[in-house]
Structure formats: C-alpha cells, structure tokens
Amino acid sequence: MNQVASVASRASAQSINASALRRHTLWDAALRIGTRAAAVTVLLLLAGVIVTLIEGSWLAFSTFGPGFLSTETWNPVKEEFGALAPIYGTVVTSIIAMAIGIPISLGIAIFLTELCPPSLKRSISTAIELLAGIPSIIYGIWGLFVLAPFLQAHVQPVVIGTFAGVPFLGALFAGPPYGIGVFTAGIILSIMVLPYITSVTRDVFETVPPVLKESAYGLGCTTWEVVTKVVLPFTRTGVIGGVMLGLGRALGETMAVTFVIGNAHRISGSILAPGTTISASIANEFTEAETALYSSSLIALGLLLFVITFIVLAIARFMLYRLKQKAG
Amino acid sequence: MQPQTRDMTRKTGFSMAMYDRRRFLSRLLMLLSWGAAATGMLVLLLILGTLVYRGVGGLNLAVFTENTPPPGSAGGIKNAIFGSVMMTLLGTALGTPIGILAGTYMAEYGRNTWLTTIVRFINDILLSAPSIVIGLFVYEVMVVTMGHFSAWAGGVALALLVLPVVVRTTEDMLLLVPDGLREAAAALGSPRWLVISKVCYRAAKAGMVTGVLLAIARVTGETAPLLFTALNNQFMSTDMNAPMANLPVVIFQFALSPYPEWQQLAWTAALLITMTVLVLNIGARALSTQNSKNN
Numbered sequence: 001m002n003q004v005a006s007v008a009s010r011a012s013a014q015s016i017n018a019s020a021l022r023r024h025t026l027w028d029a030a031l032r033i034g035t036r037a038a039a040v041t042v043l044l045l046l047a048g049v050i051v052t053l054i055e056g057s058w059l060a061f062s063t064f065g066p067g068f069l070s071t072e073t074w075n076p077v078k079e080e081f082g083a084l085a086p087i088y089g090t091v092v093t094s095i096i097a098m099a100i101g102i103p104i105s106l107g108i109a110i111f112l113t114e115l116c117p118p119s120l121k122r123s124i125s126t127a128i129e130l131l132a133g134i135p136s137i138i139y140g141i142w143g144l145f146v147l148a149p150f151l152q153a154h155v156q157p158v159v160i161g162t163f164a165g166v167p168f169l170g171a172l173f174a175g176p177p178y179g180i181g182v183f184t185a186g187i188i189l190s191i192m193v194l195p196y197i198t199s200v201t202r203d204v205f206e207t208v209p210p211v212l213k214e215s216a217y218g219l220g221c222t223t224w225e226v227v228t229k230v231v232l233p234f235t236r237t238g239v240i241g242g243v244m245l246g247l248g249r250a251l252g253e254t255m256a257v258t259f260v261i262g263n264a265h266r267i268s269g270s271i272l273a274p275g276t277t278i279s280a281s282i283a284n285e286f287t288e289a290e291t292a293l294y295s296s297s298l299i300a301l302g303l304l305l306f307v308i309t310f311i312v313l314a315i316a317r318f319m320l321y322r323l324k325q326k327a328g
Numbered sequence: 329m330q331p332q333t334r335d336m337t338r339k340t341g342f343s344m345a346m347y348d349r350r351r352f353l354s355r356l357l358m359l360l361s362w363g364a365a366a367t368g369m370l371v372l373l374l375i376l377g378t379l380v381y382r383g384v385g386g387l388n389l390a391v392f393t394e395n396t397p398p399p400g401s402a403g404g405i406k407n408a409i410f411g412s413v414m415m416t417l418l419g420t421a422l423g424t425p426i427g428i429l430a431g432t433y434m435a436e437y438g439r440n441t442w443l444t445t446i447v448r449f450i451n452d453i454l455l456s457a458p459s460i461v462i463g464l465f466v467y468e469v470m471v472v473t474m475g476h477f478s479a480w481a482g483g484v485a486l487a488l489l490v491l492p493v494v495v496r497t498t499e500d501m502l503l504l505v506p507d508g509l510r511e512a513a514a515a516l517g518s519p520r521w522l523v524i525s526k527v528c529y530r531a532a533k534a535g536m537v538t539g540v541l542l543a544i545a546r547v548t549g550e551t552a553p554l555l556f557t558a559l560n561n562q563f564m565s566t567d568m569n570a571p572m573a574n575l576p577v578v579i580f581q582f583a584l585s586p587y588p589e590w591q592q593l594a595w596t597a598a599l600l601i602t603m604t605v606l607v608l609n610i611g612a613r614a615l616s617t618q619n620s621k622n623n
Contacts, residue, residue: 024519024521024522025519027519027521027522028519028520028521030521031432031520031521031524031525032437032520034429035429035430035432035433035436035437036433036437036438036443037429038425038426038427038428038429038430038432038433039429039430039433039434039438039443039444039447040443040447041426041430042430042447042450042451042454042491042492042495043446043447043450045454045488045491046450046453046454048465048469049461049462049465052464052465052468052469053461053464053465053468055468056464056468103364104364104367104368105364106364107360107361107363107364107365108361108364108365108368110358110361110364111361111362111364111365112365114358114361115358115361115362116365124365124369126610126613127368127369127372128365128368128369128372129609130372130606130609130610131368131371131372133545133605133606133609134375134549134602134605134606135548135549135550135551135576135601135602135605136549136551136552137549137551137576137579137580137598137601138375138379138549138598138601138602139375140580140583141579141583141594141595141598142374142375142378142379144583144584145378145382145583146374146378191371194368198368222350222351222353222354223354223358224350224353224354224357224358225350225354245456248456249456251458252456252457252458252459252460252461253458254458254459254460254551254552255551255552255576255580258580259583259584279458279460279552282460282464283460283552283555286464286467286555286556287555287556287559298464299464299468302460302461302464305458305460305461306457306458306461309456309457309458310453310457313452313453313456313457314449314453317449317452317453321449
C-alpha cells in the first residue's frame with residue numbers, strides 16, 4: 001500500500017516536472033522571439049518611414065528633378081514647386097536658434113556645475129528640464145500672442161533704427177517690424193533647444209574629475225579659466241554632441257515655428273521678414289494640397305527634413321557614444 | 329613696498345594688474361552665467377504665467393460639458409478632451425508593450441550584439457526625429473490606404489512617438505538591475521522568462537513606469553502628427569474610424585482664428601494641456617527619485 005502510493009506520487013511528480021519543463025521552454029522561446037521581433041520592429045519602422053517618404057515624393061522628384069532643391073518658386077496654382085525657400089528658412093531659423101541658444105545653455109550648465117549653491121541645484125535643473133516638457137504648440141501660442149507683439153513694439157524698431165545705413169547689417173535687419181517672422185521663430189527655437197543642450201552639457205561637465213579642476217584652481221586659475229582651459233577641452237565631444245542634438249530639434253520643430261514665422265514662401269535678405277520652414281510648410285499646407293503633385297512636393301520636403309535631421313542626429317549620437325566609451 | 333612688488337614681478341612674471349584683469353574677466357563671465365540661468369527660469373515663469381493669466385478666465389464647467397462651438401459663440405472642449413484621451417490611451421497601449429519587449433531584448437537577451445547596437449542607434453534618432461515626418465508616414469500608410477482620416481491613424485502616430493521613449497527607458501532601467509539578482513534567480517532553477525518577469529521587471533518597475541509616464545507626457549501635447557491623421561471634428565464622436573477632435577489641433581485652429589471666444593478656448597485648452605504635461609513630468613521625476621532613494 002505504502003509502496004503503491006510512493007510510486008504513484010513519483011509518477012505524478014515526474015509528469016508535473018515534464019509538463020512544467022515544457023511550459024517553461026515554451027514561455028522562454030516565446031519571450032525570446034517576441035522581444036527580438038519587437039527590437040526588429042524598431043528597425044522596420046525606420047525603414048518603413050524612409051521607403052514611404054521616397055515613394056510619396058517620387059512624383060515631385062521625377063517632375064522637377066534636382067532643380068526642386070534649388071528653385072524658389074512655390075506656386076500651387078501653376079503647380080510649380082521648389083524647396084529652396086523652406087530649406088533657407090529652416091537653416092536660417094536654426095542658425096539664429098543656435099547663436100542664441102548655445103551661449104545661454106552653456107552659461108546655465110556652467111552655473112549649475114560651478115556656481116550654483118547645492119541647495120538650489122536640483123530645483124533649477126528641474127525647472128530648466130520642464131522647459132523641454134512644455135508642448136511645442138504652447139510655445140507657438142505664447143510666441144504669437146506674447147513674444148511677437150513685444151518684439152514688434154520694443155525690440156525690432158530699435159534694431160532696425162540702430163543698423164539702418166550700416167552695410168550688410170542694415171540689410172539683415174531691414175523692413176517694417178512685423179513682429180512675426182524668421183527672427184521671432186529663431187528666438188522661440190532658441191528657448192526650445194535650451195533644455196536639451198543644457199542637460200547634455202551639464203551631465204558631461206559633471207564627468208570632469210574634480211582633481212583636474214582642483215589642481216587648476218590650485219595653480220591660481222580663475223573660474224573662467226578653469227571652465228575654458230580644463231572643463232571644455234575635457235568635455236568637447238559631449239558638448240558638440242549636445243549642441244547637435246539641439247540642432248536636430250531646431251531643424252525639425254514644427255508647431256511653434258508655424259505660429260510665428262509668417263508662412264511666406266520667399267527668401268528675404270532681412271531676417272525680420274516673414275518666411276517659412278520645411279516643417280511649417282508641411283503643417284500648413286498638407287491638408288489643403290488637392291493635387292497629387294502638390295502633396296508629393298510636400299512629402300518630398302518631409303523626406304528632405306528627415307534626411308537632414310537624421311544626419312545631424314546621427315553625428316550627435318556618434319559623438320555622445322564615443323564619450324561614453326571613453327568614460328566607461 | 330612699491331619696489332618690492334616690481335621686484336617680484338620681474339622675478340616670477342606675476343603681475344597684480346594682470347591678475348586683476350583675469351579676475352575681472354572671470355567675475356564678468358560668471359555674472360553672465362548667473363544671468364543665463366536667470367533667463368531660463370524667467371522664460372519658464374513667463375510662459376506659465378501667461379498661460380494661467382489668459383487661461384484661467386475661461387475655465388468653467390462648460391469647458392468640460394460642451395462641445396467645440398461654431399465661430400462666434402461660446403462652448404467647451406469636451407469632444408477635444410475626449411479625443412485626446414482616447415488617442416493618447418491608444419498610442420500608449422500600442423507603443424508601450426512593443427517598447428518594453430524591444431528594451432527587454434536589448435538589456436536581457438541581446439546585450440552587446442550587433443542588433444542591439446543598431447537598434448539603440450536608430451531608436452535614439454527616432455527619439456528626436458521630427459514628429460511631423462511620423463505624421464506624413466502614418467498618413468501615407470493608413471489614411472491613404474483607408475481612404476479617410478481617423479482616430480485609429482492618430483493613435484498609431486502617437487504610438488510611434490511613445491515607442492522610442494519606452495524602448496530607451498526600459499533598456500536603461502533593466503541595465504541598472506544588478507546581474508547578481510539574475511544569477512541568484514537562475515541558481516534557484518528559475519527559467520529565463522521567470523527571471524526577467526519576476527525579478528528584473530520587478531526591480532526596474534519604478535523606472536519603467538517613469539518612462540511610460542514621460543512618453544504619455546510627450547504625446548499629450550503633440551500636434552504635428554495629428555494634423556493629417558486624426559484631423560479634427562467639430563462634434564462629439566466616439567467612432568475611432570472617423571476624424572476625431574483633439575486638444576492640440578483645436579488649440580492650433582482656435583488660436584489662429586479671429587474669434588475671441590475661440591481664442592479664449594484655445595488659451596484654456598493650452599492651460600489644461602500644459603498642466604497635465606507638467607504634472608506627469610513632475611510625477612515621473614518624483615517616482616524615479618523615490619526609487620533611487622530606496623535602492
């Protein structure tokens with residue numbers, strides 16, 4: 001009797017083990033394959049975006065040829081499209097954004113790592129990072145109703161008056177103060193890229209070994225000298241990576257720019273004049289694009305934008321990875 | 329005194345005047361650095377201040393109970409709030425599982441493989457890629473194929489923006505789990521899938537939830553990808569297969585309109601969206617801080 005029970009229990013234990021093993025093997029395989037498939041999905045997504053955009057823009061590129069990139073005309077009525085004005089606007093707004101954004105971001109990063117009282121450090125960091133959390137449409141509505149009127153009333157007349165008659169600069173800041181325009185878009189973008197550049201540069205500044213800085217201070221260096229001669233050379237790759245990351249954001253930013261740039265398909269010598277960018281053109285016109293050629297031209301703009309930002313962001317990531325490898 | 333100083337300068341090359349100049353330069357630039365930080369804070373306060381100032385006035389019950397009005401009359405944004413919530417939920421529900429699985433592969437199965445290296449690189453680029461391009465992609469793939477704009481397409485567009493955020497945080501958080509935990513679980517005879525689901529996920533839970541919250545915060549205000557996927561709808565619609573109103577596009581349309589009632593609603597909607605995003609951001613941050621304190 002006793003023996004029978006023990007045999008039965010051994011048999012059932014074995015069958016449980018066998019079925020548990022089967023179940024575990026199954027789950028193991030499922031999870032391994034499932035996770036791998038998900039990882040491949042990310043790659044397929046990128047491939048899908050590229051293939052779709054190329055397919056969509058085929059009509060525009062085959063109609064206009066390479067001249068699409070160098071033509072300023074944008075005439076939906078006659079169906080003549082050229083990408084030069086949006087490309088120009090995208091580049092100029094990004095240059096303005098970088099010219100303003102980089103010094104301020106580096107200033108904040110220096111402040112946070114060298115000057116800030118430790119008790120304030122966390123809250124100021126958080127506040128700057130919250131700037132990145134604010135949706136871009138909020139920057140747009142704020143830029144249109146607050147910043148643009150302010151610039152129009154107080155800043156642009158002064159700038160126009162100051163530089164009038166000065167060669168080159170006079171032309172750069174010419175024309176009536178519209179309020180909205182390329183310059184305003186650049187300022188909004190500079191605020192938007194600020195948190196990205198700041199957070200990367202702050203992080204890389206903190207990787208500088210304290211002993212390096214302390215020895216420089218010990219030799220009698222001032223804070224500025226420590227920053228320019230020790231911190232910046234040590235973190236150069238990371239800072240460039242952060243700046244490129246910010247640039248990638250500035251190039252592709254859509255809604256905020258759409259609100260304040262004025263949406264004029266032309267190239268103007270004055271940066272105070274209205275213009276357009278690649279992303280703003282798409283956002284404004286895509287749902288109104290009735291003909292196949294019109295929407296294909298807009299998709300072609302999208303492809304251009306994707307290629308440009310892809311290159312910039314790839315450089316940024318490459319720089320940051322190299323830094324990580326060096327540190328790790 | 330005077331000759332002595334001159335003597336010192338000659339001997340050591342140290343000059344008081346030069347030192348003063350260097351110190352002055354440093355002080356000046358550090359002052360500018362203070363200024364930069366102050367500017368950043370000021371801009372944040374200005375934006376939030378404007379939103380509260382212009383948005384609070386329009387905040388009343390009708391905002392939540394009435395639909396978007398025709399031009400020139402009062403109303404609410406009930407349909408837009410509903411649409412935003414639905415599409416954000418759909419986007420999160422689609423993007424999060426795939427993101428977690430992909431992140432799991434990168435941290436658990438494929439550490440240091442070529443696939444992980446490439447996926448990480450591509451994912452980091454998708455993380456900052458222009459969202460309007462994602463909108464174009466979904467338009468071509470879904471709207472053109474289905475023949476009409478729909479909330480499904482809007483949700484998918486948002487899912488594509490959720491995905492990279494979740495992949496990134498999942499991988500980062502799983503990599504923070506000490507290998508000792510995995511080895512201990514394996515030594516007890518746990519199969520791999522149990523090690524991952526019962527040990528690694530549990531250890532990394534707070535961080536992964538933070539990632540999902542940040543992803544939700546990101547897509548809540550996204551406008552560009554919805555412009556030509558979900559479009560807009562002036563009426564209350566629960567049909568996911570039709571165009572659906574959503575807060576960002578309503579803000580875009582109403583803010584640029586000449587009607588004061590619409591503009592007021594745009595400001596109120598902007599205030600609501602920003603507060604939601606900031607609460608999500610701060611909540612996610614608090615969660616991750618709490619977690620790092622516990623460890």
